[in-house]
Amino acid sequence: MSPPTVFWDGVVRRLEAEVPAFVVEAWVRPLVAEANGERIRLLCPSALHRERVRERFLPRIRMHAAVEAGKAVEFDLDLAAPSSDPRTSAVEPRDASDAGDARAPSATADAARGTRSPAARERPRPCGGPRGAEQHSLPYSFDNFVVGACNRLAREASLAVAHGTQQSVNPLYLASAPGLGKTHLARAIAGARAQCDARVIYASAEAFTNQFTGALRNRKIEDFKRRFRSHCDLLVVEDVQFLGGKRATQLELFHTLSHLVAIGARVVLTADRLPGEIGGIDERLRSHMSAGLVATLERPDSLVRREILRAKAAHGGVRLPDDCLDRLVDGVRGSVRDLEGALVQLVTTASLLKRPIDLELTEQALAKVAATGAPQRRLSIEAITEVVAKLFATTPAALAARSRRREVRVPRQLAMYLCRIYTQQPAAEIARAFGRMHSSVSNAAKVVERQLLESAPFRYKVEAITARLDELERAAAQR
Numbered sequence: 001m002s003p004p005t006v007f008w009d010g011v012v013r014r015l016e017a018e019v020p021a022f023v024v025e026a027w028v029r030p031l032v033a034e035a036n037g038e039r040i041r042l043l044c045p046s047a048l049h050r051e052r053v054r055e056r057f058l059p060r061i062r063m064h065a066a067v068e069a070g071k072a073v074e075f076d077l078d079l080a081a082p083s084s085d086p087r088t089s090a091v092e093p094r095d096a097s098d099a100g101d102a103r104a105p106s107a108t109a110d111a112a113r114g115t116r117s118p119a120a121r122e123r124p125r126p127c128g129g130p131r132g133a134e135q136h137s138l139p140y141s142f143d144n145f146v147v148g149a150c151n152r153l154a155r156e157a158s159l160a161v162a163h164g165t166q167q168s169v170n171p172l173y174l175a176s177a178p179g180l181g182k183t184h185l186a187r188a189i190a191g192a193r194a195q196c197d198a199r200v201i202y203a204s205a206e207a208f209t210n211q212f213t214g215a216l217r218n219r220k221i222e223d224f225k226r227r228f229r230s231h232c233d234l235l236v237v238e239d240v241q242f243l244g245g246k247r248a249t250q251l252e253l254f255h256t257l258s259h260l261v262a263i264g265a266r267v268v269l270t271a272d273r274l275p276g277e278i279g280g281i282d283e284r285l286r287s288h289m290s291a292g293l294v295a296t297l298e299r300p301d302s303l304v305r306r307e308i309l310r311a312k313a314a315h316g317g318v319r320l321p322d323d324c325l326d327r328l329v330d331g332v333r334g335s336v337r338d339l340e341g342a343l344v345q346l347v348t349t350a351s352l353l354k355r356p357i358d359l360e361l362t363e364q365a366l367a368k369v370a371a372t373g374a375p376q377r378r379l380s381i382e383a384i385t386e387v388v389a390k391l392f393a394t395t396p397a398a399l400a401a402r403s404r405r406r407e408v409r410v411p412r413q414l415a416m417y418l419c420r421i422y423t424q425q426p427a428a429e430i431a432r433a434f435g436r437m438h439s440s441v442s443n444a445a446k447v448v449e450r451q452l453l454e455s456a457p458f459r460y461k462v463e464a465i466t467a468r469l470d471e472l473e474r475a476a477a478q479r
Contacts, residue, residue, distance in 0.1 A: 007068060008033035008040070014064035015057075017140075017340075027053060028061075036076060040065070043080035050077045066351040067344055070317045140187040146311055148304035151181055154295035158185040161234075161266050162192035169293045171257060171267035175274050176297035178426045179335030182270045185297075186236050189268055198233040205242045206437055209249045216248075229259045234266045240289070241271045241428070242437060244280035254285040267292075272428055300336065305329045308339055318347050324362040331366040342366060379422045379473055381433045387468050388415040391461065400435050413444035414462065420445060422469055 008031075016024050031053065032043040044050035053061075054077055065073040142162070147155050154174055160166035172189075174182040187202070194200045203211070215224035228235065235256070243250055260267050271278065274296070275289040300308065306329050313320040320328075324346070332342045346365035350357045385396045392411040399412045412434060419430045420441065427441040434440070451458045 005033060007065075010068045011061060011064050014068065015060060018337075019060075028057060032080060039074045039076055041076045041078055043078055045080055047079060050079060053077060063344060063348050066348050067318065070347075070351070072351045072354075140184045141191060142188050144311065144315070145181065145184055145188065146300075146304055146307045148300060148307070150298040150300050150304055154182070154185060154297050157293050157295045158189050158268075161268060162189045164196075164266075167264070170261055171269055171289065171292040173275060173289050173292065173294045174268070174270045174297065175272070175294060177272060177299070177335065178428060179337030180297040180299065181336055182297055183238065184336075186238060186268055186270050190234065190236050193234045193266075199231055200234045200236070201228060201232050202236045202238075204238045205240050206439075208237055208253065209243070209246060212249055212252050225256075228256050232260065232265055234268070235260055236268045236270075238270045239272070239428070239438075240269050241273055241278050241432070243285075244278055244432075246280075247282065250282045250285050254282065254288060257285075257288045261288075261291075272426070299334065300339075302329055305332070305339060308336055309343060312340060312343055313347075318343075319357070321357060321359075323359050324357055327359060327362045327366070331362075379469060379476065381419050381423055381425060381430060383472060384418050384422055384469060385415050385433070387465055387472070388418065391465055400433065402435065413447050414465070416441050416444040417448040418465065418469065422473065 012024065012028055015028055019028075027049070030045050030049065034041040034043065042053070044053060058075065058077070061075060062073065065075070142155070142159060145151075145155060154176075157166075157169050157172050158174070160169050161172050174185060176182045190200050190202045212224060215221045237253070240253075243253065257267055269289055274294065275281070275286050278286070306325065309320065309325055309328055313325075320343075328339070328342055328346070332338050342365055345368055346357060346362055349365055350361055353361075355361060382396070385399055388411050389396050389399055392407070394408065394411060398408055399415055401408065403409070416430055416434060416436075419425065419433075420427070423430070426438075428438040431438040431441050448462075452462060
């Protein structure tokens with residue numbers, strides 16, 4: 001295994017690929033890795049921090065560490081010695097995991113304000129220059145993006161934006177289903193521009209909305225406009241499909257895009273659908289979104305899937321036999337995220353069982369990957385919502401409303417949870433059906449699963465609903 005700091009940095013990069021960057025920054029980056037014989041000792045800044053890491057992150061840390069090291073790795077969580085420097089005394093971070101998927105790295109926020117952390121001031125700037133944005137510590141680059149016919153246009157357009165060429169590609173609109181690489185390219189652009197001292201702002205549509213409404217509420221709208229218009233060389237906004245119906249935010253984004261494009265700043269937008277397919281969007285904003293270049297990313301073909309698996313296995317130091325590679329390529333035909341999930345499942349299983357990777361283990365891993373092993377679901381979100389609403393004596397319209405009353409909130413959470421199980425729809429689509437952000441779906445699942453363990457009456461209701469849904473699914477399969 002590589003030295004603890006190098007090894008730990010690799011584990012953190014893998015975590016950043018699946019956990020919002022601001023969550024990693026708040027809870028994982030503060031940990032210090034030390035060798036402790038065959039184990040790794042992680043020093044935590046406080047007891048509360050240690051317990052949060054143990055509860056929420058340790059299983060994922062172990063999984064990614066096994067991939068990084070090629071074998072199972074055990075961790076000990078200890079408290080770091082208190083600092084004598086009052087400037088570095090630990091401040092407990094807020095629960096970032098409950099704040100929604102902002103996806104905006106703290107580096108970007110510092111860059112937008114024109115400030116830098118001490119660590120950023122020590123980093124070299126490859127493109128030179130006397131000043132600029134803090135460097136992005138993102139695990140995405142153009143070098144580790146596998147290119148094929150499915151994504152070549154999107155990658156070339158992203159390179160043009162990153163290198164400051166092809167001014168007509170502005171804005172760049174990247175569209176794809178979840179897990180196909182649009183976030184990878186968006187972050188690669190942001191990282192490349194930040195290394196050249198560009199002032200970069202990277203935010204999700206949710207973060208943009210929250211900052212805009214906060215500025216209105218606190219009467220600081222001029223500060224907001226100054227940040228997003230005057231102090232910005234590159235603006236990246238992810239998941240703009242969630243702006244549907246938010247008229248005030250859409251108007252502000254429209255004026256922001258108009259200003260940035262007019263002064264020659266670059267804009268990158270991402271979404272899970274084309275501009276014309278987003279409901280509730282002002283036509284002027286829709287026109288601006290399509291004014292530059294719209295590039296789609298499709299599902300990878302077998303050649304691209306093979307290269308992705310080879311690259312990820314090689315990065316983790318894993319030797320993947322040819323027959324196992326062929327089986328994974330044939331067995332996982334979904335997104336890049338599905339491919340990585342199957343590979344992680346395989347490598348972790350081999351590591352924990354202390355067995356070499358072979359075809360038998362590969363089949364077992366594929367059987368556990370939902371994209372391959374789960375039966376084809378035939379129910380719709382609407383059908384599930386109707387069943388849940390009927391049992392709770394309410395209506396589907398009420399479940400999609402903004403009410404937080406318990407008699408509406410509980411069945412809404414249950415309906416979102418069951419939609420994850422009984423449909424093939426991604427979390428973003430489920431959330432949209434209920435007028436929520438996609439992070440609400442995972443939060444709802446956690447609440448429902450806890451209730452299933454703690455409340456027998458609730459469990460009986462869920463059993464009745466699932467029995468009805470099973471009947472509907474069987475009937476649909478016979479049609």
